Amino acid sequence: MNTRITQMLGIKYPIIQGGMAWVAEHHLAAAVSEAGGLGLIGGANAPGEVVREEIRKAKELTEKPFGVNVMLLSPYAEDVARVVVEEGIKVVTTGAGNPEKYMDMWKEAGIKVIPVVASVALARRMEKYGADAVVAEGMESGGHIGEATTMTLVPQVKDAVSIPVIAAGGIGDGRGLAAAFMLGAEAVQVGTRFVVAEESIVHDNYKQRVIKAKDIDSAVTGRSHGHPIRCLRNKMTREYLKLEQEGKSFEELEYLTLGALRRAVQEGDVQEGTVMAGQIAGMIDKELSCKEIIDEMMDQAVKLLKR
Ligand code: TUI
Numbered sequence: 001m002n003t004r005i006t007q008m009l010g011i012k013y014p015i016i017q018g019g020m021a022w023v024a025e026h027h028l029a030a031a032v033s034e035a036g037g038l039g040l041i042g043g044a045n046a047p048g049e050v051v052r053e054e055i056r057k058a059k060e061l062t063e064k065p066f067g068v069n070v071m072l073l074s075p076y077a078e079d080v081a082r083v084v085v086e087e088g089i090k091v092v093t094t095g096a097g098n099p100e101k102y103m104d105m106w107k108e109a110g111i112k113v114i115p116v117v118a119s120v121a122l123a124r125r126m127e128k129y130g131a132d133a134v135v136a137e138g139m140e141s142g143g144h145i146g147e148a149t150t151m152t153l154v155p156q157v158k159d160a161v162s163i164p165v166i167a168a169g170g171i172g173d174g175r176g177l178a179a180a181f182m183l184g185a186e187a188v189q190v191g192t193r194f195v196v197a198e199e200s201i202v203h204d205n206y207k208q209r210v211i212k213a214k215d216i217d218s219a220v221t222g223r224s225h226g227h228p229i230r231c232l233r234n235k236m237t238r239e240y241l242k243l244e245q246e247g248k249s250f251e252e253l254e255y256l257t258l259g260a261l262r263r264a265v266q267e268g269d270v271q272e273g274t275v276m277a278g279q280i281a282g283m284i285d286k287e288l289s290c291k292e293i294i295d296e297m298m299d300q301a302v303k304l305l306k307r
Contacts, residue, residue, distance in 0.1 A: 001302065003186035004164040005133060008112060009091055010065050012036035013298055015177070016135075016166060018191030019069020019093055020143065020276070021045065022265040023202055026054045030061035031199035031290040039066040040093060048079030055087045065090055067114075072097030073144075085109040093135060093189075096144045098122065103129045114166065116189075118146020123157045123165075131163060135189050138169030142192055142230050142278040145169075145220065151183070158184030172280040174300020181305060190297075192278040198289045205268030207287060209234075209275050215282035221257070225250040229257075232275040236260060 006014050015037035017024065021044030029039030039062070041054045051068065058066055068084045070077055073096045081102040084092055092106055095116045106113050107130050116135040117123045123134045136157040138150025146153075150169040158165045167180035168189035180188045194200060196207045209232055219237040220228045224244045231237060240256050257274055264273025288296070 001181070001298070001305075005166060005187035008132060008164070009038050009067075011038050013294055014187035015294055015297060016040065016067075016093075016187055016189045017194050018141075018168065018189050019043070019067075019071070019095060020191050020195065021071065022262055023195055023200060024069065025201060026058035026061060027199050027201055028194060028197065028290070029054075029066045030058045031197065032194065032294070033058075033062045033064040033066045035289075035291040035294045037290070037294050038091065039064075041066065041068045043068055043070045043074065043077070043080040045071065045074045045076065046080070047076045048083040051080050052083045052087060055083070055089065067091030067093060067112075069093045069095055069116075070099065070102070071095050072099060078102075081105065084111065098125070100125075100129050103131070116168070117157065118148065118153070120153075120156050120160045123161050127161045127163050133164040133166060133186075134161065135166040135168050136185075137189070138167075139220075139228075139230070140170030140279040141168060142218070142276040142281075145228050145230050150180075154180060154183040154185055170278060170280050172278075172283055174297045174302075174304060176280070177297050177301040178304040181301070190293075192281050193284060193293055194290065195277065196284055196287050197293060198287055202265050203268030205270045206264055206275060209270045210277050210281045210284055211286065213277065213281035213284075215279070217282065218277060218279055222250075222253075225253075229274070230276065230278065232270075232277050232281065234273075234275060235271045236274060 013036045017032040019040040019042035024042030032039035093114045112132040115126045139145040154167045164186040166187040167185035172193040221240045260274040263269040
């Protein structure tokens with residue numbers, strides 16, 4: 001399964017780890033890269049210097065390539081955008097916005113730029129601005145999502161651009177990987193499956209919540225104010241959705257989610273915290289190492305694609 005993506009990024013397998021906020025730190029990124037995929041450090045809402053430290057720690061754990069995800073809604077996005085250049089990072093993905101204003105700086109630094117898009121329009125625009133590939137992310141994903149599903153978005157993005165397309169959203173095993181290739185993708189981005197990896201530093205309560213999740217256990221909060229976030233149902237989502245239905249404003253709801261992802265990931269508060277996870281959580285039933293996850297995915301996908 002050599003593709004333009006494996007060649008461009010110098011990786012063995014066409015599997016990229018999602019740049020998940022609070023989750024995608026140096027242990028996970030290094031483990032995914034060591035296993036032959038592309039690990040990512042998630043910049044999330046962290047200041048540039050925190051991301052710099054994470055990059056340096058990952059470099060101590062692996063000599064393989066890894067990337068950084070720049071979350072564009074972050075107040076520190078500009079800082080992180082500069083830090084990746086200063087630290088000699090070779091691959092940047094972006095999320096939750098349009099990265100146009102950073103593209104020239106990154107391209108001049110020789111960085112491969114891979115924006116995450118949730119629409120054909122943004123994919124086209126990114127290609128025009130010099131993106132090297134795009135991640136087409138469907139609304140099955142955890143966290144901040146768009147409207148289209150992976151099944152519908154990936155082939156439409158594939159038809160609209162010439163650069164390689166990476167599929168994301170709802171992919172957690174070799175069947176998902178093979179299906180994504182059938183839709184025209186040249187790699188996949190996997191998030192939720194890696195949340196429960198052995199090397200993931202996520203609190204055990206969070207991992208167990210993902211493992212116990214059933215197919216319809218996620219909810220989308222924030223639709224009414226234009227920032228839809230998929231997470232597993234709990235006390236926080238019930239309260240949030242109730243208040244949203246009552247027409248409460250973003251400002252009135254914000255207190256429910258401030259710091260709530262960190263509380264879930266680090267303190268294991270899976271009732272009042274935000275447990276971001278994709279719809280594929282229902283399929284994930286055990287904790288494995290990143291190497292086991294990737295080997296199993298590759299083995300299964302290769303067998304299916306040979307049929
Ligand atoms: O970015 C993500 N997923 C995320 S970011 C995140 S952290 C966060 N925390 C609190 C509030 C908001 C975010 C958690 N999960 N995925 C990539 C992604 N990007 N999905 C959808 C998009 C997207 C949506 C609209 C990208 C661009 C866009 O429009 C940009 C434009 O200007 O047209």
